Amino acid sequence: MSDYKGIAVYCEAKGDKLLPIAAEGLGIGRKLADNLGQELAAVLVGSNIGGLAQQAIAGGANKVYVVDDPLLKDYQTDAYVSVMEKVVKQVKPQVIIMGQTDAGRDLAPRLAFRLGTAVTMDCVDLAIDPDSKRLLQTKPVYGGNAQAVITTETDPQIVTIRTKAMAALEPDASRKGEIINIAAGLEASSIRTKILDRVIEEVAGMKIEDAQVVVAGGRGIGSAEGFKQLEELAKVLKGAVGASRPPCDNGWVPDTVQIGLTGKIIAPELYIAVAVSGSSQHMSGCSGSKTIIAINKDREANIFRQARFGVVGDWKKVLPAFTAKLRELLAS
Amino acid sequence: MNIVVCVKQVIDPEAPPASFKIDAAANKAEMHGAPPVIDPYGEYAVEASLKIKEAKGGKITVMSLGVNLLREVVKKPLAMGADELILLEDEAYNGGDGWSTASALAMAIKKKGNYDLILCGREASDTNAGQTGAAIAEVLGLPCVTLVRKIDVSDGKLRVERVNSAGYDVIEVPLPAVLTVSNEIGQPRYPTIKGIMAAKKIEPIVWKPADIGIEASRLGAAGRRTRMRRLFQPVHEGKCELAAGDSPEEMAVNLAKKLREARIL
Numbered sequence: 001m002s003d004y005k006g007i008a009v010y011c012e013a014k015g016d017k018l019l020p021i022a023a024e025g026l027g028i029g030r031k032l033a034d035n036l037g038q039e040l041a042a043v044l045v046g047s048n049i050g051g052l053a054q055q056a057i058a059g060g061a062n063k064v065y066v067v068d069d070p071l072l073k074d075y076q077t078d079a080y081v082s083v084m085e086k087v088v089k090q091v092k093p094q095v096i097i098m099g100q101t102d103a104g105r106d107l108a109p110r111l112a113f114r115l116g117t118a119v120t121m122d123c124v125d126l127a128i129d130p131d132s133k134r135l136l137q138t139k140p141v142y143g144g145n146a147q148a149v150i151t152t153e154t155d156p157q158i159v160t161i162r163t164k165a166m167a168a169l170e171p172d173a174s175r176k177g178e179i180i181n182i183a184a185g186l187e188a189s190s191i192r193t194k195i196l197d198r199v200i201e202e203v204a205g206m207k208i209e210d211a212q213v214v215v216a217g218g219r220g221i222g223s224a225e226g227f228k229q230l231e232e233l234a235k236v237l238k239g240a241v242g243a244s245r246p247p248c249d250n251g252w253v254p255d256t257v258q259i260g261l262t263g264k265i266i267a268p269e270l271y272i273a274v275a276v277s278g279s280s281q282h283m284s285g286c287s288g289s290k291t292i293i294a295i296n297k298d299r300e301a302n303i304f305r306q307a308r309f310g311v312v313g314d315w316k317k318v319l320p321a322f323t324a325k326l327r328e329l330l331a332s
Numbered sequence: 333m334n335i336v337v338c339v340k341q342v343i344d345p346e347a348p349p350a351s352f353k354i355d356a357a358a359n360k361a362e363m364h365g366a367p368p369v370i371d372p373y374g375e376y377a378v379e380a381s382l383k384i385k386e387a388k389g390g391k392i393t394v395m396s397l398g399v400n401l402l403r404e405v406v407k408k409p410l411a412m413g414a415d416e417l418i419l420l421e422d423e424a425y426n427g428g429d430g431w432s433t434a435s436a437l438a439m440a441i442k443k444k445g446n447y448d449l450i451l452c453g454r455e456a457s458d459t460n461a462g463q464t465g466a467a468i469a470e471v472l473g474l475p476c477v478t479l480v481r482k483i484d485v486s487d488g489k490l491r492v493e494r495v496n497s498a499g500y501d502v503i504e505v506p507l508p509a510v511l512t513v514s515n516e517i518g519q520p521r522y523p524t525i526k527g528i529m530a531a532k533k534i535e536p537i538v539w540k541p542a543d544i545g546i547e548a549s550r551l552g553a554a555g556r557r558t559r560m561r562r563l564f565q566p567v568h569e570g571k572c573e574l575a576a577g578d579s580p581e582e583m584a585v586n587l588a589k590k591l592r593e594a595r596i597l
Contacts (some may be wrong), residue, residue, distance in 0.1 A: 077466075077475070077476060105478065113463075113466070117557060118429065118558045120558065121463060140459070142352065145361070145565065146564060148561070148563075150559065150560055152561060192505065194504040279349075307572045309591065310575070317584075318580045320584075321582075325588035
């Protein structure tokens with residue numbers, strides 16, 4: 001038996017708030033820790049982040065390890081891997097949970113190889129195997145066509161989790177926890193990459209990750225012009241416009257609105273898929289939606305297998321009438 | 333520029349979903365009636381290497397690990413314009429996971445030597461893990477930038493754009509380095525007739541485990557750090573309620589009413 005014990009969640013933040021994925025990591029981490037009768041630790045890495053520790057405690061952590069250093073202002077692989085290696089060697093957690101985020105998908109595999117252990121990326125479910133007490137890691141594979149349940153034989157067992165796949169706890173400000181600072185011990189010269197510029201590609205209107213209603217178009221929309229009609233419907237429903245991969249590859253909409261395995265993974269209340277065939281690749285990005293509605297002329301399209309309501313018909317005829325009727329119903 | 337591109341032979345992810353089957357006993361997936369292909373994400377990495385070669389000259393070595401590698405499949409990068417193909421093909425490489433695969437590829441790259449840049453796809457379309465690039469970099473002690481959508485080379489340094497959820501970062505990284513390439517790099521080119529003819533004449537180099545000096549404990553199934561407990565297809569209810577009507581417009585109106593009645597809107 002290894003001497004690794006407890007669950008650790010690597011918590012990312014933006015500004016003075018933990019990211020929702022960090023709270024989701026703490027939520028599932030708390031559950032796993034309770035199951036094992038062990039402690040839940042949060043790990044915060046960055047610059048000027050000490051104030052976040054209380055949020056991690058309110059989110060379920062017993063202990064918060066804070067590595068605060070100006071060199072950690074932006075995510076850089078070399079710096080973050082080195083710091084995390086130091087934290088893991090000190091804390092020795094049995095399980096490390098990270099988010100499948102821009103940083104997490106870069107950091108997790110590199111850290112795992114540095115530590116001589118394995119990582120399972122993009123998990124949608126985590127549980128403790130009652131017999132072996134190892135972590136059962138469920139992740140979509142084959143572009144969402146299948147799911148695999150994997151265990152890691154070495155410690156620590158590292159995973160990244162998919163956005164909105166796990167539930168966060170209701171923050172409880174009365175929770176108590178211990179805050180422990182760890183020195184980064186970094187040399188600027190050990191960071192081999194240099195960030196020259198950060199470019200934010202503005203998307204007009206609401207971001208698809210934040211929207212309660214998303215209207216998405218597929219290859220069948222046919223042009224940038226066609227997406228204007230989707231915007232019309234999105235406006236009526238106070239939602240955002242997204243797309244499957246072909247419209248992005250064709251330049252009809254920016255890459256930042258792509259929904260799917262290689263784009264954003266979202267879970268809105270309502271997802272309206274217009275002329276989207278529903279490839280597994282795409283469904284990986286939206287199958288967490290509460291209600292899916294499909295408009296497609298092909299009755300056999302895969303999207304109808306996951307939709308709750310639908311219309312079989314040409315979107316060019318269906319959409320204007322649908323938008324007009326909804327506008328009328330919502331006004332009354 | 334000497335570029336190594338790692339690609340993988342996979343079941344065709346573009347084949348119709350109905351042909352996707354799972355062999356539960358073997359925990360393996362197959363596409364009935366569809367031949368395997370070069371992983372589409374790996375093709376983006378091949379495309380990236382060809383763009384660099386066009387701009388700066390150099391040699392492109394493609395590497396692939398697996399068993400039963402169909403020559404007409406794994407030769408596609410050669411037909412697209414790569415110069416050399418090294419196959420890590422042996423039963424002993426079989427049954428591995430991300431750990432053993434990356435270890436073997438890293439050892440093979442070390443043996444090849446004389447590399448400036450190593451490219452991988454952002455992830456493979458079968459495992460959807462996206463760890464091979466970072467893992468090779470770690471074994472070789474190189475810097476790595478993942479999810480790259482644009483690569484410029486000058487003065488022994490790379491200037492790359494890394495995709496993120498809000499836009500992209502411009503990052504400078506010294507050579508040699510590892511990059512994983514995202515689909516935003518641009519559609520991979522089709523092989524030309526001339527390319528296909530040239531690829532026919534190139535004999536792949538096959539390296540056995542002994543050739544790359546990998547320890548038995550890091551190899552294939554023995555090198556695994558993970559265990560696949562189960563592979564299954566999630567079941568969808570498939571109870572889609574279709575709006576009725578004599579015309580698309582009428583169906584649309586009925587759909588709107590239905591959503592209102594179900595209190596979804």
